[in-house]
Amino acid sequence: MPAPTAGRVPRRRAETRRRLLEAALLVFAEEGFGRSTVEQVCERAGYTRGAFYSNFASLDELFLAMWERRSAELIAGLRTAFERTEAQGVRTVRDVVEYLLPAIPMDDVWYRVSAEFTTHALRHPTLRQVMTAREEAIAGALMPFLEGLLARIGRTVPDRVALGQALIAVHDGTMVQCLMEPDNPRIRQRRAELAMHVLTAYSEGDRE
Structure with a gap:
């Protein structure tokens, strides 16, 4: 053989x-x-x-590899959404949100797993540091694309770290509500409105 x-x-x-x-x-x-x-x-x-x-080496390492793969898929999906706006045109913060939110998957299975692992990581300082660093890396990879969209409507981002953290907080918090009531359109509407408020509050410019 x-x-x-x-x-x-x-x-x-x-x-x-x-x-x-x-x-x-x-x-x-x-x-x-x-x-x-x-x-x-x-x-x-x-x-x-x-x-x-x-x-x-362990289930912890396996989960981190799983998270890395999911993160890569998320970043690729958002990049595609951002690139699509070049053909469609973006004029307001609302337009940015309408392109951004649909590209972020809301997966019940993944949420259950990641939420439990986050609780586990909070009990282990080393894991907590790893997850924090990886979350920062994801935000860092996406912010240039988001800043580019905002720049096209005349808005700048004074503090990209603060904006990234605020958007993650919006996503994590409202995703739970969306998963609990998947057929309630008002929850998704409020999710979009909150994202608009955050983008407006953490950027500077004339057009909203």
Whole structure:
């Protein structure tokens, strides 16, 4: 039997990681992060403990890899939304919000998992620091695009860190309400209005 080529091993490893991450998301959502075990994740993915530990040192590391992948997907989706505005045209803060919010997914399964892991991280200073740094990195990656949109309507951002934190707070807080009442259009309307107020309050210019 021929030895595996250099290209096959990374692909096989990537597939193993993908299946473990997808299985872990389902296990975490069903059992809760604190009650989930490596064995449950392996059973759901169809792998042994050896396969798990050849890819991840712990469930904490697996979750952080999961979060990194979700973050990359979020950033890619928002970049696409921002680029789309170049063809459509943006004239007001409301226009910016109407392009921004639909590009941010509201996933009940992911929210349950991430909320539980956040609670877990609050008990562990090292994890807390890692999550804070990664959240800052996400905001940092997106702010240039958002600043570009605001600049097109004559608005500047004096403090991009403050704006990023405020928008994250709006998203996290209103997402819970949207998930609780998914068929209530007034909640989504208030979510959009709050995002508009935040963008206006944390930027400077004439047009709103």
